[in-house]
Amino acid sequence: MRSYNLLAILTLSLTILSCGNGKDLSKSFTLTLNKPESTLKNGDQVIINLKPKGDVTIDSVVYSFDDKVLDRKKDLSSIDAILNVTQLGEKMLEAEVYADGKQATLSSKLTFVASEAPVLYTYEIVNTYPHSKTSYTQGLEFHGDTLYESVGEYGKSGLLKTDFKTGEILKRIDLAKNFFAEGLTIIDSRLIQLTWRENQGFVYDLDTFEKTDTFNYGKSKEGWGLCNDGNTIYKSDGTEKIWLLDAKTYAEKEFIQVVDSKKLRSKYNELEWVNGKIYANSYQFDSISIINPETGAIEGVVDLRSLKKKINSIEDAGNEVLNGIAYNPKTDQLYVTGKHWDKLFEIRLIKK
Numbered sequence: 001m002r003s004y005n006l007l008a009i010l011t012l013s014l015t016i017l018s019c020g021n022g023k024d025l026s027k028s029f030t031l032t033l034n035k036p037e038s039t040l041k042n043g044d045q046v047i048i049n050l051k052p053k054g055d056v057t058i059d060s061v062v063y064s065f066d067d068k069v070l071d072r073k074k075d076l077s078s079i080d081a082i083l084n085v086t087q088l089g090e091k092m093l094e095a096e097v098y099a100d101g102k103q104a105t106l107s108s109k110l111t112f113v114a115s116e117a118p119v120l121y122t123y124e125i126v127n128t129y130p131h132s133k134t135s136y137t138q139g140l141e142f143h144g145d146t147l148y149e150s151v152g153e154y155g156k157s158g159l160l161k162t163d164f165k166t167g168e169i170l171k172r173i174d175l176a177k178n179f180f181a182e183g184l185t186i187i188d189s190r191l192i193q194l195t196w197r198e199n200q201g202f203v204y205d206l207d208t209f210e211k212t213d214t215f216n217y218g219k220s221k222e223g224w225g226l227c228n229d230g231n232t233i234y235k236s237d238g239t240e241k242i243w244l245l246d247a248k249t250y251a252e253k254e255f256i257q258v259v260d261s262k263k264l265r266s267k268y269n270e271l272e273w274v275n276g277k278i279y280a281n282s283y284q285f286d287s288i289s290i291i292n293p294e295t296g297a298i299e300g301v302v303d304l305r306s307l308k309k310k311i312n313s314i315e316d317a318g319n320e321v322l323n324g325i326a327y328n329p330k331t332d333q334l335y336v337t338g339k340h341w342d343k344l345f346e347i348r349l350i351k352k
Contacts, residue, residue, distance in 0.1 A: 028056045031095055031106045038111045039262065042085050050077040050095050050106070062096040088112045088296045089240065089257025089264060114297035117261045120352040121302040127346040130167030135160070136339045139184025139193065139226060139270060140324040143206065147326060150184035150193050157181035159193060159209060164335070164344060173209050183226035183270060185233060187247055192233065194223030201250060218252040225271035227278060234278060234293065236268040242278065256296035258289070265289070265298065272325035274334065279325050286322040302349055304336065311341045
């Protein structure tokens, strides 16, 4: 007996679409896989079984994965396949069945996770600078040696230009009271700022803070974090998805899904582009996830929980979470802060 027969056969949840003479074939077949469908790895070899129930004769089957045909079979209800993906996360497996003059498409979501657990990091503090504890930090980014910040909360949201060494706010504009400001990024002398639930992003001139454009979100649920690699803007929306936006039109082109070696992860609330990776705060977790922008895999996690002991009294005790990552590529320095924190920390990462 082959070794895979010793594995537990897991029945996948099915979505059935039928046509032909109109009869539903959903009760005539079971689609199974010989591995857990929620923790697959790229390149896994699996056995896909399509089992008829009762006296049903399969004429042929077309198996597809991630919109690509795996195999076309006549009178064969099982295939041995290697499942390769470029981007991790949820993918669709389909079996298009022809039987007794009818057709049905059985589909099931498979989840691909990272092949390796994230590398764990701690940190050391290099320098400490003052930060306005009135700021509910949502976005943080350097341009040259000047720090720009998006601050949130209804009635208190704004855009700030700051001298990071002194904490002095050099310029500020306020948003209308019905907007809750979120992530911030700078590209081609444009400041791009998100709002939370208002489905709008704002574009400003870097020097004057004059609003030059607005844009609406597409399929993304909300506005959370922003960063860019010089060509593409990356936008989180509170789900496991990070959307890739056109840098000129701000249209959503595609998305990656964030996963570690166990499952999908979500709630990424502030993004920063650092040496080809996305550094991301996860809301209400005092850590940074280091995300591969091509695959969505979390390659590292930085534990910053002890930083909270180094800040003074917080005006909003229920929301004193880490949120704010700024990287200065000129100096290769990394800075972090939090919502209503009175300090900005320059840190150096250390592998555990």
